[in-house]
Amino acid sequence: MPELPEVETIKNELAPSVIGRRISAITLLWEKVVREPEVSKFRHHLIGQEIKDIGRRGKYLILSLDKTFLVIHLKMTGSLLIRPSNEVDKYTRAIIHLDSGKAIHFRDPRKFGAMWLVDDLSLLEEKLGPEPLEERFTPELLSERLLKHRAPIKAVLTDQSVIAGLGNMYADEALYAARIHPLRAASSLSLDEIRRLYKSIRQVLLAAIENKGASVNTYYRPGGEKGTAHFQFKVAHQGGKDCPTCGGKIERIKVRERGTYFCPSCQTL
DNA sequence: CCCGGAACCTGAAGGC
DNA sequence: TGCCTTCAGGTTCCGG
Numbered sequence A: 001m002p003e004l005p006e007v008e009t010i011k012n013e014l015a016p017s018v019i020g021r022r023i024s025a026i027t028l029l030w031e032k033v034v035r036e037p038e039v040s041k042f043r044h045h046l047i048g049q050e051i052k053d054i055g056r057r058g059k060y061l062i063l064s065l066d067k068t069f070l071v072i073h074l075k076m077t078g079s080l081l082i083r084p085s086n087e088v089d090k091y092t093r094a095i096i097h098l099d100s101g102k103a104i105h106f107r108d109p110r111k112f113g114a115m116w117l118v119d120d121l122s123l124l125e126e127k128l129g130p131e132p133l134e135e136r137f138t139p140e141l142l143s144e145r146l147l148k149h150r151a152p153i154k155a156v157l158t159d160q161s162v163i164a165g166l167g168n169m170y171a172d173e174a175l176y177a178a179r180i181h182p183l184r185a186a187s188s189l190s191l192d193e194i195r196r197l198y199k200s201i202r203q204v205l206l207a208a209i210e211n212k213g214a215s216v217n218t219y220y221r222p223g224g225e226k227g228t229a230h231f232q233f234k235v236a237h238q239g240g241k242d243c244p245t246c247g248g249k250i251e252r253i254k255v256r257e258r259g260t261y262f263c264p265s266c267q268t269l
Numbered sequence B: 001c002c003c004g005g006a007a008c009c010t011g012a013a014g015g016c
Numbered sequence C: 001t002g003c004c005t006t007c008a009g010g011t012t013c014c015g016g
Helices: A004-018 A039-046 A122-127 A139-146 A153-157 A168-177 A191-210
Strands: A023-028 A034-036 A053-057 A060-064 A069-073 A079-084 A092-098 A102-107 A114-118 A251-255 A258-262
Touching: A004 A053, A004 A060, A004 A079, A004 A102, A004 A191, A023 A039, A034 A039, A039 A114, A139 A191, A153 A168, A153 A258, A168 A191, A168 A258
Parallel strands: A034 A114
Antiparallel strands: A023 A092, A053 A060, A060 A069, A069 A114, A079 A102, A092 A102, A251 A258
């Protein structure tokens, strides 16, 4: 599941193949992947534009074009692969053909992924909280944003309007590293706990980026390789295994309908 | 505002 | 072997 480290890796590895290239054609194998504008306009406005830059905001990938932006979200099972134009399989939903002869293939078994062609990024800025790896993200800012919410800290950490980029896996990893129980009310955290959480969030994300993201199921890098960050997971998807800190059993509970892994003896209520 | 739950999707896994 | 049910989770939307 692409979260911040996966999208960051995709951005970094896509960059050399796409920056400076011009879009020569668009193939849509599943039209609903386009959310905005309507399909004919989408295609018409994209063709001929140059990809000036590639960026990331939260879990969104942003291709900066001549005067518009192509925004892509991979949701659960999406991937973007650099391939020859004609290498299509049953999960290929869209192909962005480039003037280099190669193409960006949007592959997504679950069909949750989406693309938007927009004139500006105000929509993203309105709904996304701060970037956890930017300098403006400080323990004070985290504290200010968390203390407003009485919901379980796990749910608040995965709320993209509070902090951008954390999903199910990295929220669990960050809470474990900070020794905070996922069901603690966000507003109940002490300053010390928030400082630990701040450090943990950044460490967990940076380590995962170094490992090119986590391939727990269908995440692939643009060249088709998997990431290795999941080999470092202490609790995420480790239900029933031994806690590396205390040797107790990692448990799986549901928090707001989401599978949540934690160590009940290291992370107490 | 806060929260739970459904919808969007389909492959994988488990039960019988 | 095969049918059926459940589960996975990012985001949006609806209802209480």
